[in-house]
Amino acid sequence: MAHAADFELTPPAIDADRAGHTKPTRTPTSTSTSTSTSTAPRRWRGAVLPLLALAVWWGVSATDISRSGLLVSPQQVVHTGIEQIASGALWRALSASLARELTGFALGTAGGLVLGGLLGFSRLAERVLGPSFNTFKQISLFAWIPLISVWFGLGDAAKVVFLSLAALLPVVAHVSDGIRNVSPELLEVARVYRYTRWQVVVRVVLPAALPSVFTGIYLALIYSWLATLGAEYLLVAGSGIGNMLIDGSEQFRMDLVLFGIVVIGIVGWALNASARLLERRLFAHRSR
Amino acid sequence: MSELLSRVQESNERNTKQSSKRSTQQNVEPQRTNDLQIRHVSKNYAQPGGNLEVLADIELDVAAGEFVSVVGASGCGKSTLLRLIAGLDAEFDGTIRLDGQTVAGTSLARGIVFQEHRLFPWLNVEQNIGVALRNSGLDAAQKRLAIAEHIELVGLGGFEHAYAHQLSGGMAQRVAIARGLVNRPSVLLLDEPFGALDALTRSRLQGELQRIWARERITMVLVTHDVEEAVFLGDRVVVMQPRPGRVKRVVDVPMARPRNRSDPEFIRIRDDVLREFAEPGGAADASL
Numbered sequence: 355m356a357h358a359a360d361f362e363l364t365p366p367a368i369d370a371d372r373a374g375h376t377k378p379t380r381t382p383t384s385t386s387t388s389t390s391t392s393t394a395p396r397r398w399r400g401a402v403l404p405l406l407a408l409a410v411w412w413g414v415s416a417t418d419i420s421r422s423g424l425l426v427s428p429q430q431v432v433h434t435g436i437e438q439i440a441s442g443a444l445w446r447a448l449s450a451s452l453a454r455e456l457t458g459f460a461l462g463t464a465g466g467l468v469l470g471g472l473l474g475f476s477r478l479a480e481r482v483l484g485p486s487f488n489t490f491k492q493i494s495l496f497a498w499i500p501l502i503s504v505w506f507g508l509g510d511a512a513k514v515v516f517l518s519l520a521a522l523l524p525v526v527a528h529v530s531d532g533i534r535n536v537s538p539e540l541l542e543v544a545r546v547y548r549y550t551r552w553q554v555v556v557r558v559v560l561p562a563a564l565p566s567v568f569t570g571i572y573l574a575l576i577y578s579w580l581a582t583l584g585a586e587y588l589l590v591a592g593s594g595i596g597n598m599l600i601d602g603s604e605q606f607r608m609d610l611v612l613f614g615i616v617v618i619g620i621v622g623w624a625l626n627a628s629a630r631l632l633e634r635r636l637f638a639h640r641s642r
Numbered sequence: 643m644s645e646l647l648s649r650v651q652e653s654n655e656r657n658t659k660q661s662s663k664r665s666t667q668q669n670v671e672p673q674r675t676n677d678l679q680i681r682h683v684s685k686n687y688a689q690p691g692g693n694l695e696v697l698a699d700i701e702l703d704v705a706a707g708e709f710v711s712v713v714g715a716s717g718c719g720k721s722t723l724l725r726l727i728a729g730l731d732a733e734f735d736g737t738i739r740l741d742g743q744t745v746a747g748t749s750l751a752r753g754i755v756f757q758e759h760r761l762f763p764w765l766n767v768e769q770n771i772g773v774a775l776r777n778s779g780l781d782a783a784q785k786r787l788a789i790a791e792h793i794e795l796v797g798l799g800g801f802e803h804a805y806a807h808q809l810s811g812g813m814a815q816r817v818a819i820a821r822g823l824v825n826r827p828s829v830l831l832l833d834e835p836f837g838a839l840d841a842l843t844r845s846r847l848q849g850e851l852q853r854i855w856a857r858e859r860i861t862m863v864l865v866t867h868d869v870e871e872a873v874f875l876g877d878r879v880v881v882m883q884p885r886p887g888r889v890k891r892v893v894d895v896p897m898a899r900p901r902n903r904s905d906p907e908f909i910r911i912r913d914d915v916l917r918e919f920a921e922p923g924g925a926a927d928a929s930l
Contacts (some may be wrong), residue, residue, distance in 0.1 A: 384750075398667070539756070539760050540759060540760060540762060542730060542760075543760050543762075543773065544773075545730065545748050545753055546728065546730070546753075547746050547750065547774050547777060548749070548750060548775060548777045549747075549776065549777065550746055550777075553776065553777075557773075558762070561762070562764070563762045564764070580666060
């Protein structure tokens with residue numbers, strides 16, 4: 355059964371194995387990428403629903419069914435958007451949010467790498483800190499907000515602490531798992547070739563754990579962005595994209611709220627896409 | 643090629659670091675230099691239900707340059723024996739000596755190929771073979787040359803930069819064989835190296851291994867449950883019996899190479915070995 359899968363996955367390799375190992379005319383890398391070619395129409399299927407929703411929205415707001423002010427037209431949202439961009443308000447809010455996001459992400463990731471590495475490499479640390487960490491993980495992040503607001507106020511410091519916490523958890527979990535789950539078979543290979551402890555760590559454990567570490571950092575980026583908005587809603591002080599939404603809601607300006615949501619979506623998508631792109635670049639040669 | 647090989651050999655001798663000890667041993671046993679001696683080797687596993695005797699008083703000599711096949715049903719301890727020789731498991735009674743020196747821990751003088759290829763997924767073919775040379779004491783140019791020669795030896799020219807997931811099972815196992823040989827070990831241990839391959843690839847690689855052995859004249863010990871494979875490759879076939887694991891019989895295969903599987907003499911010896919498994923008390927599930 356396993357062989358059947360093998361045939362499908364690497365036809366050129368199998369051919370070479372069978373055909374008496376004459377020099378391969380094609381390199382394995384160039385042939386293995388000969389996957390699907392005509393997926394272009396399929397790729398746009400995901401856009402159907404949003405476009406449809408947009409059309410309905412447009413239609414409804416144009417036919418004057420609702421004049422309540424709860425529903426604004428797409429034109430008005432676009433207009434507000436242009437206004438926000440032109441006045442620099444959007445940029446001020448977005449840069450404040452992103453600066454916090456990245457600070458929290460950087461701090462949380464750095465702490466997570468250290469703590470995760472400790473839990474992964476040291477049995478003692480795992481035994482002493484592991485249970486506490488696993489319990490801590492179960493507590494919803496938002497439960498910490500009252501405590502954080504008492505200790506750090508409602509300003510930037512409190513938000514960054516909250517974001518760091520959000521980024522820390524996935525990094526710790528994935529780093530320690532990645533290190534502990536290194537295949538014992540590969541560690542045995544290192545033993546056969548008399549790798550020193552240091553060589554085992556640098557040459558086997560770290561490269562083997564890298565995809566898992568990256569997943570942790572990727573999740574930290576996403577979580578800290580989600581937490582940025584949470585922090586701005588719950589620790590209301592200063593400026594940010596979340597504050598822009600709150601202002602819009604308080605002033606009953608649905609156009610501002612909707613524009614804010616679109617911006618948040620775009621930022622989230624951009625973070626996600628750039629992380630995926632980086633991941634693909636880094637692990638292009640790996641199967642899993 | 644031979645010039646480099648002798649240089650590698652020299653460096654291996656440097657690596658064993660006990661050349662003075664060896665020369666005194668040679669005085670005691672002048673004829674027996676490169677051979678493998680297994681004396682009164684027993685191994686027990688403590689189990690909840692009592693003591694499990696995995697190996698009972700194994701006695702085996704393998705001469706330098708000899709190819710010995712060890713065949714037996716699963717559970718007869720043949721793979722355990724190989725792990726003891728490799729130095730991956732030090733908990734046993736009795737002594738194993740290679741080249742006059744008692745086996746303690748792993749050594750670059752004892753190469754091993756496992757059933758799974760165990761290549762590092764983040765390294766390409768070249769780099770995976772280089773794993774074996776990391777602590778060989780060779781300089782960069784010597785390593786490059788040794789790697790290139792062994793890629794050529796296993797017939798993978800053109801695939802130097804391919805990653806494990808781009809290779810078929812048979813090709814990955816060729817890389818594993820090259821990695822096992824690149825240090826020019828005194829003995830190469832093969833732990834069911836073709837067990838996971840489809841029948842066509844397996845018989846192809848058996849032929850390749852025979853060619854490599856005939857050319858390199860490195861002592862090889864092959865563990866397998868495939869009687870035909872054992873007879874096809876071995877100068878001698880050691881038949882092992884389970885519970886406790888012990889040597890039942892040693893069959894000589896006095897046939898010239900390359901061998902032909904349909905040769906009447908080959909069939910006679912193969913059937914002779916197979917009869918050992920058909921008898922009551924022997925394992926009936928020896929595959930062919």
